[in-house]
Amino acid sequence: xxxxxxxxxxxxxxxxxxxxxxxxxxxxxxxxxxxxxxxxxxxxxxxxxxxxxxxxxxxxxxxxxxxxxxxxxxxxxxxxxxxxxxxxxxxxxxxxxxxxxxxxxxxxxxxxxxxxxxxxxxxxxxxxxxxxxxxxxxxxxxxxxxxxxxxxxxxxxxxxxxxxxxxxxxxxxxxxxxxxxxx
Numbered sequence: 001x002x003x004x005x006x007x008x009x010x011x012x013x014x015x016x017x018x019x020x021x022x023x024x025x026x027x028x029x030x031x032x033x034x035x036x037x038x039x040x041x042x043x044x045x046x047x048x049x050x051x052x053x054x055x056x057x058x059x060x061x062x063x064x065x066x067x068x069x070x071x072x073x074x075x076x077x078x079x080x081x082x083x084x085x086x087x088x089x090x091x092x093x094x095x096x097x098x099x100x101x102x103x104x105x106x107x108x109x110x111x112x113x114x115x116x117x118x119x120x121x122x123x124x125x126x127x128x129x130x131x132x133x134x135x136x137x138x139x140x141x142x143x144x145x146x147x148x149x150x151x152x153x154x155x156x157x158x159x160x161x162x163x164x165x166x167x168x169x170x171x172x173x174x175x176x177x178x179x180x181x182x183x
Contacts, residue, residue, distance in 0.1 A: 005059055008032045010066030012093045020085040023056045026121060026150060030172035031063060034148065037168050037179060041146060042117065044068050051076070051115040053104045053122075053133065058086035060119040060148075065095045074098040074111050104133050112140040121150040124174070131158055138163050138182070145182040150175055 005025050007015045009032070019025060026034070042048060050073045052061035061073040075086045075097060083101045090097050100107070104120070112118065118137070122130040130151055137147070138161070147164070153176040160166070160180065168179040 004028070005057060007059075007063055007066045007093075008035065010063070010068075012062070012066040015066075015093060017057050017059055017062065017089050018085050018092075019057050020079065020081045023082070023085075024124065025057050025059050026175060027173060030175050030177075031059065033170070033172060034177055034179075035063060035067065037170070038117075038146075038148075041167060041179070041181075042068075044070060046070060047072060049114050049116045050074065051111045051118045053118060053120045055086055056082050056121070058089050058099075060121070061086075061097065062089055062093065062095075064117070065090075065093065065097065072097075074100070074115075076100050076102045076104060076107060076111065078103050104129075105136055108133070108136045109140050112137050112145075113142070115141065115145055118145065118147045119150070120147065124152040127151055127155050134158070134160070134164075141182045143182050147178075147180040147182070149178045149180065151178075152176065 005017045047070045050064045052075045055075040055077045058075050064071050153171045164180040165183050170177050
């Protein structure tokens with residue numbers, strides 16, 4: 001599918017990304033704003049382990065590969081079409097990453113434990129899936145892990161409990177981003 005989705009910044013800036021059918025990617029403008037916020041939060045002088053959870057096209061993780069030299073990215077999605085798309089997009093920039101077809105809830109204890117930065121963008125129509133993911137993730141992640149949770153702006157703020165600190169709460173178009181830190 002021809003798209004306007006592209007890498008915003010870094011060494012692969014301007015590279016067009018392929019979209020899987022039916023995808024609702026985080027728009028370029030919103031993704032750019034999100035990474036500007038992350039610049040204030042992330043320590044990029046050390047290795048950053050990134051998990052792009054409901055990866056779709058892989059745009060978030062690929063943007064990390066483009067922007068940061070010290071990064072290891074894991075992409076997961078439960079759609080074969082999405083996994084094939086991510087593989088094409090990662091190959092087009094000649095990078096290596098872990099790409100697995102998996103249900104996010106089933107691999108929380110596999111990928112959540114070591115992650116420094118997690119991007120969770122469940123389908124907007126499945127807000128409860130995002131809630132379940134964060135609930136299941138919470139006991140596995142280490143203190144200091146950053147979680148970016150994207151969901152549709154008309155959703156109520158989820159109850160997070162005392163384990164997560166809200167660093168940022170921003171809305172761009174239809175998308176709302178909670179940037180959280182595990183405490």
